[in-house]
Amino acid sequence: MEVTKTMKLGFSLKELSLSRCTGDVPGGSSTVELRDSRLVCVEYPAVIKSVDKVLETLGGEQTVSKTFAHPNRRLELHFRPQDPFCHSLYGNRFSSSNLLLRVRRRVRKTDPKDVKIRMDVLGVIGTTYKFQGYIKRLADFQCLAVHSEKGENTSLYDKIILQKPENQEFFEQPVPSFLPPAIFSRLDSPVDYFYRPDVQHQSVTPGQVNKKNVIGLTRARRPNNAIFVSFSDPTVPSECLEAAKQNWARICLKDADKEAEEKLKEMFERRPIWSRNAVKANVNLHPDKMKLLLPVFAYYMVTGPWRSLWVRLGYDPRQAADSKKYQMLDFRIRCSGKHGYSLSDMPVKAKRSALNYSLPNTLNKAVPQPASVMGLPAQEGPSTSREPAPVTHQLKVSGGIILHFPRRNAASSQADVLPAV
Known part of the structure; x- marks a missing residue:
């Protein structure tokens, strides 16, 4: 009604x-x-x-x-x-x-x-x-996906957009490079940018603070004792950390864990460089245990042609000519329900997604700011107990900003040239 x-x-x-x-x-x-x-x-x-x-x-x-x-x-x-x-x-x-x-x-x-x-x-x-x-x-x-050859524009959509799983011949065909980013600019409103130095903030609690009396805002990191090596480092490690061996010995209790250890050792003896996905495909081990087992036999490359790969301890890929075939080939496949692949069609989960970036399709609403408790040094004075003097705390709350956008006056608006749809 x-x-x-x-x-x-x-x-x-x-x-x-x-x-x-x-x-x-x-x-x-x-x-x-x-x-x-x-x-x-x-x-x-x-x-x-x-x-x-x-x-x-x-x-x-x-x-x-x-x-x-x-x-x-x-x-x-x-x-x-x-x-x-x-x-x-x-x-x-x-x-x-x-x-x-x-x-x-x-x-x-x-x-x-x-x-x-x-x-x-x-x-x-x-x-x-x-x-x-x-x-x-x-x-x-x-940015249009076209290729200009002999003065004529040719569409590249059929050659670069995957509609179904293709064989190796599809990727070996000659296609001009067309790799546009998801977005070029994260701002969709014109901004007058003035070149000014960054604002220097001063701490409200100068001096040394006893770390034992500070309440942390996040959980303390639990390192897995992996060794990270950059491409510019002069040398590579030949042995793992002693803490890595102790962590793996602490959780290696089942026969399946020992079999996984022998399997991974044999893999690195046979091939010096492996990716994490390749190791997961050959070794049946829980991901949490895999984090502790990999640092025992290999170190992690952070930059260079072998970035994000695990390299056998004592092996320097920069000194071996045969290591060129193990270089990382990083490519991106467009995932979309309307054009190309969908997420369910991907055999391997993507390491990064454009959905994690701050795209301009959403507005972040103001949320209550969490309060942080900061430890202050104790006041000077004798203490009668064995414990140190009690620490006072200061409550610090971040302030919010309210933005007001007034309505545009109809008399001051200018005519715009609009497209026809």
Whole structure:
């Protein structure tokens, strides 16, 4: 059952006649039925010629509904929805209290002067998405996947976008390099950047503080005693740390653990360099135990051609010519439910994901700042007990910043050139 509300509105148009109202006096006060329908408005930054194309650029009704269900998400607009490399334009969400009016103007053919205007209030707009508010929103830099050869542009979508698992011949075909990043700029509003030095902060508690009396904000790190080597280091270790042997001996209690140890030892004798995924594919061992077993036989390369690989202790890949075949080949596959692979199709879980980055499709709301307790040095004075004097604590709470964006005056707004959709 639809609940209706009444609202009195005053109009000065002599030819205005409102719907569901009879006997109204032109120029006087009239009563209009206000439907209790909550609507969402999208201020589209283009000239609309086709509603279907507009919904397609917004991702469809389902995508708009999902965006509306999350208040901190921004509405994405793709002017080229079929292009997987099209970067989005983002609209911010605002609360509003507007009315959606439907106005009909009827003119009699026999008497053009006989004009009737009929107005219906369809509902209340409580949420509005704006792509151009007080601060202009800009789309990210666009990059087309084309190859220019002999003055003609050739599309590369069929050659670089994986729609299904391919064999080795697909990757060996000659294709121009096209490796655009997920986003070029993380800011979608113009900013006047002034080159100034960083602000130097001074500690509020100068002096030495007894670390035993300081309450930590995070859990203390539990090292696995692995040895990390950079490509620029002059030498490589030949033996593991004694703590690494002790940690593995402490948890190596089952026969399966001893079998995994012998298996890993045989693997590094057969091949000096292994990746973690390759070790997991050959050795059946729990990941937590694998963290403690690998430092016993190998060290971890941090930079260089063999970065993120485990190298046998005492083996220097920079001195051996045969180690060139073990270099790390890092490549990225686009994961998307609409274009290319999905996450469920990946045989190996990605080490990093673009979803972990701070993309401009969401707004981080202000959350209560945690309070940190900092230890202060004890006051000078004798202490009668064996324990050191009690330490006083200072409660330090980070302050918040409230930003206010005023509405733009209609008289001061400038006309923009908008694309047609």
